[in-house]
Amino acid sequence: KGVAVNREISTLRSASGILQEAKLNQDLIKLIRRLQSLGYAQVSVRCSSDQKQSIFSTSLGVNSSRQLDIWSTDVNRYRCYRVIPDHQERYQRQLLTLLVEFHLGKRTRLNFVDFYPFDQTMDEQTIDEKIDLLKGLELVDDLALPITQAGFSQDKLNLLTNFLLSFLKGQGYLRAQIRPYCQLKVNKASLSKEKICDLEDLYGEVIERVSFKAELGPKAEVNGLIIHGQLLTQEELLRREVLLWSGSPLSADAILLSQSNLRGLGLFRSVNIKPIGLGQIPQDALIEPVTLVLNVEENLPWLLDSYLGLRLTDQTVSNELKGLNLLYTSALTIRHRNVQGKGWELGGGVSHDNLLLNPTDIEGDNASWAVGPFFKNPRLFNSYAQLFTELVFEQGLSGQRTSYLQRLRGKGTLSYNFYNLSFPRRWGQGLTFELELEARLERQRPLARYSERRAFTEATPSFNIAPTLVYDQRDNPIHPTRGFYLTAGLDFLGSQDLFKGIVSYKETLSAQWVGAWFKKQLLFVPSLKFGAVQSQLSDAQLTMSNADFLFTAGGDGVIYPVRGYPASVINTCTIAKRSQDLCETLSNEFTPNPSDLVNFAGRTVFNMSVEARFPSFLVNQLWLAGFADIGTVSENLSRFDTQRLYPSIGAGVRYLLPGQVPLRFDIAYPLRETAFSTQSLAYHFNFFYVL
Incomplete structure (x- = not known):
C-alpha cells in the first residue's frame, strides 16, 4: 500500500x-x-x-x-x-x-516512594492525581499498593519531583525547590542514611525508599488587584470573577480559571491577568506579596446578528410530501450585552423558515416563525447561578414533528455550574444543574393530509417544571474524542387537571461514551436514551397540553433519532394494528378532536445509537463513519418487546468546519418496515452529531 x-x-x-x-x-x-x-x-x-x-x-x-x-x-x-x-x-x-x-545491562529497581509530609496537606483531588501518577509509572498496583522491585529511571524521578513542585506552586510557593533522597537496605531491620538520589551511582541497585525534602522559600500571597481597560463594566463584576483575593496564595490554576470566567461572560475581546512583584524579596522571607494586574478590552455592547441560508430537512409523516425538503432559513437578533455594566443581556429576535419553492404558504407544515424578547443574567444574586428568561410566540412543527402548533410561552431557566464551587478541586468540572419553568398557551392542528389543512384546536393553558442534572466529562462537546456524557431529568406537567389532584410527569435519561484508539484515529461512540411518562390522564389530554410530552422516534435532528426511518414513524401503531384499522383515529370532521393529535405517540421510549468515526486520509478534516441506530416506542413499560424494535444501519461523511463543527451527510437503511414507512434508503444532511 x-x-x-x-x-x-x-x-x-x-x-x-x-x-x-x-x-x-x-x-x-x-x-x-x-x-x-x-x-x-x-x-x-x-x-x-x-x-x-x-x-x-x-x-x-x-x-x-x-x-x-x-x-x-x-x-x-x-x-x-x-x-x-x-x-x-x-x-x-x-x-x-x-x-x-x-x-540490557543491569536493572535499577525501587520498592517504595514516600511523599511524607507533603501528602498530609493534599486534598482528595491531589491524592487521586498522585495515585494516578504512581500507577502510570508502574510503581503501585491497581490497589495503590507499592510494587516491589519496580523498574526505576531518571525520567520517573523527574516526574515525581515535578509533581511535588506543581503541588507546592499551587500553594503559593513559587520559588520552592525539591530534592529527592534515596536509601538502600543495609539489613532486614535498617536502611542506609539518606543521600541525594544519583541514579548513575545507584546503577543496578535496589533502592528501598525514595523521599523528598523541600526548600519552600517565601509564600506568594495576593495583596491587591489592579484593573485596567474597563469602560462600561462595573469593577465589582470583574473582581467577583477573579478567584484570587487579598491574602489568598497565588495559584496558576486560579489565574487560568479566572480568565476563563471573564471570557465566558462574552463582554471582553481580550482578558489577561499578570502578577507583578515576584522575586523582589529575599529567599528566606516568609511572605512574598504579589499584585495582580487585570487587563481587559471590552466588546461593543450592542450586537446585531443576522443570517440567511438554506437547509435540508426530513419530512414529517405526511401523505403529500416525502423525503428531503429544501428550506430557506433566516434570523435577526439584536441585543445589549452589558446592561448597566452588570453583564446583563437584553434583546429580542425573529426567525422564519419555509419551503424554498413555496414561500408564500406561511402556514404550511414546513413554515415556522418565532419572535420575542429575552433577558440573561449570568451571575444571579452575585453567585455563579445563571438565569435566562424569554417570552416567545412561535408557530411551526412540534419537536417530534407530530403536529403543527401555535403557542405563546414564557420560559425561565436557572442553571448552576458546580466547577467554580468545587475549585480548586475538580469534582464539579462538567457538573451542571438546570431548573426550567415554562408557562404556555398552545393550540395545535394535525399535519396536512392529501393537501387538506385542518383547523386549530382551542388554545390550552399549561405549565412545566423540569429539573435536570448534567454531567459532561467529554473533552469537546462538539467533536468529542474521549469522555462521557450523562443527563437525567424530570418534567412535571401542570394543566387544568392539576386542580383535581392528577400529577403527570416524565422521566428521561441520556448517556454517551466516547472511546478512542490508534492515537484518536478511531472513535467509537455509543449513545443511549430512555424515557417514561407517568400520568392518569389520557394520551389525548396530555398531547393537548404539550405536543411533545409523549414519545415518538425516527428521523434525524429530532429528540429520538433513528436515521433509517422518517420522522415519528416509530410509534405505538404497528403493522398488525394498522391492518386491522386500529390506528385510524383521524375523524372525518374538519374540526379536529383531541384524538386527532395523538398521532400514536407512546409513554415509553428506548433509543440507542452506535457510531464508529475515522479520518478519510484523503482530505484534511474529512471523516468517515459507520453507524447503527435502534428505537422503540410503546404504550407503557410493560409493553416493551423485541417485536417493537426498529433498527437501521448506515454510513456517512463528516467534514469538520473551523472550530471543529461537524457538517455531516448520512445514508441509512431501515432493517424493518413500520406501519407508515417501507424499507428504503434515507438521506440526511445536518450539522452536529447525533446524541
Missing part, C-alpha cells in the same frame, strides 16, 4: 511498500525509552553481531568497512541500515530483514 508523507498508510491506492528509515528510528527510540523506564538505564542497541555482518555485506552490498557491531544508544546519528529503493518493475519486490540486538 502507498505511504504518504506523514507516514499514514493509504488504503485507497496500491503501491510498493516503502521502508522509511526515520520511522524505524522512531520505533527504536521508543523501545530504548521503554526499556529505560523499566530500569535498564544503560540499554544499548546494535544491528548485528560479527557473524551476521556478512549477511548485510553480501545481500545489500554494504561497504565492508562499515562497522555494524558497535553498541549504541544514539540511533539518529548511528545508521546501521539503509533504505532499499523501490524496484522499477512493480511485480518485483526487494525485501529487507532488519536485525536488531539489545544489550
Whole structure:
C-alpha cells in the first residue's frame, strides 16, 4: 500500500511498500525509552553481531568497512541500515530483514516512594492525581499498593519531583525547590542514611525508599488587584470573577480559571491577568506579596446578528410530501450585552423558515416563525447561578414533528455550574444543574393530509417544571474524542387537571461514551436514551397540553433519532394494528378532536445509537463513519418487546468546519418496515452529531 508523507498508510491506492528509515528510528527510540523506564538505564542497541555482518555485506552490498557491531544508544546519528529503493518493475519486490540486538545491562529497581509530609496537606483531588501518577509509572498496583522491585529511571524521578513542585506552586510557593533522597537496605531491620538520589551511582541497585525534602522559600500571597481597560463594566463584576483575593496564595490554576470566567461572560475581546512583584524579596522571607494586574478590552455592547441560508430537512409523516425538503432559513437578533455594566443581556429576535419553492404558504407544515424578547443574567444574586428568561410566540412543527402548533410561552431557566464551587478541586468540572419553568398557551392542528389543512384546536393553558442534572466529562462537546456524557431529568406537567389532584410527569435519561484508539484515529461512540411518562390522564389530554410530552422516534435532528426511518414513524401503531384499522383515529370532521393529535405517540421510549468515526486520509478534516441506530416506542413499560424494535444501519461523511463543527451527510437503511414507512434508503444532511 502507498505511504504518504506523514507516514499514514493509504488504503485507497496500491503501491510498493516503502521502508522509511526515520520511522524505524522512531520505533527504536521508543523501545530504548521503554526499556529505560523499566530500569535498564544503560540499554544499548546494535544491528548485528560479527557473524551476521556478512549477511548485510553480501545481500545489500554494504561497504565492508562499515562497522555494524558497535553498541549504541544514539540511533539518529548511528545508521546501521539503509533504505532499499523501490524496484522499477512493480511485480518485483526487494525485501529487507532488519536485525536488531539489545544489550540490557543491569536493572535499577525501587520498592517504595514516600511523599511524607507533603501528602498530609493534599486534598482528595491531589491524592487521586498522585495515585494516578504512581500507577502510570508502574510503581503501585491497581490497589495503590507499592510494587516491589519496580523498574526505576531518571525520567520517573523527574516526574515525581515535578509533581511535588506543581503541588507546592499551587500553594503559593513559587520559588520552592525539591530534592529527592534515596536509601538502600543495609539489613532486614535498617536502611542506609539518606543521600541525594544519583541514579548513575545507584546503577543496578535496589533502592528501598525514595523521599523528598523541600526548600519552600517565601509564600506568594495576593495583596491587591489592579484593573485596567474597563469602560462600561462595573469593577465589582470583574473582581467577583477573579478567584484570587487579598491574602489568598497565588495559584496558576486560579489565574487560568479566572480568565476563563471573564471570557465566558462574552463582554471582553481580550482578558489577561499578570502578577507583578515576584522575586523582589529575599529567599528566606516568609511572605512574598504579589499584585495582580487585570487587563481587559471590552466588546461593543450592542450586537446585531443576522443570517440567511438554506437547509435540508426530513419530512414529517405526511401523505403529500416525502423525503428531503429544501428550506430557506433566516434570523435577526439584536441585543445589549452589558446592561448597566452588570453583564446583563437584553434583546429580542425573529426567525422564519419555509419551503424554498413555496414561500408564500406561511402556514404550511414546513413554515415556522418565532419572535420575542429575552433577558440573561449570568451571575444571579452575585453567585455563579445563571438565569435566562424569554417570552416567545412561535408557530411551526412540534419537536417530534407530530403536529403543527401555535403557542405563546414564557420560559425561565436557572442553571448552576458546580466547577467554580468545587475549585480548586475538580469534582464539579462538567457538573451542571438546570431548573426550567415554562408557562404556555398552545393550540395545535394535525399535519396536512392529501393537501387538506385542518383547523386549530382551542388554545390550552399549561405549565412545566423540569429539573435536570448534567454531567459532561467529554473533552469537546462538539467533536468529542474521549469522555462521557450523562443527563437525567424530570418534567412535571401542570394543566387544568392539576386542580383535581392528577400529577403527570416524565422521566428521561441520556448517556454517551466516547472511546478512542490508534492515537484518536478511531472513535467509537455509543449513545443511549430512555424515557417514561407517568400520568392518569389520557394520551389525548396530555398531547393537548404539550405536543411533545409523549414519545415518538425516527428521523434525524429530532429528540429520538433513528436515521433509517422518517420522522415519528416509530410509534405505538404497528403493522398488525394498522391492518386491522386500529390506528385510524383521524375523524372525518374538519374540526379536529383531541384524538386527532395523538398521532400514536407512546409513554415509553428506548433509543440507542452506535457510531464508529475515522479520518478519510484523503482530505484534511474529512471523516468517515459507520453507524447503527435502534428505537422503540410503546404504550407503557410493560409493553416493551423485541417485536417493537426498529433498527437501521448506515454510513456517512463528516467534514469538520473551523472550530471543529461537524457538517455531516448520512445514508441509512431501515432493517424493518413500520406501519407508515417501507424499507428504503434515507438521506440526511445536518450539522452536529447525533446524541
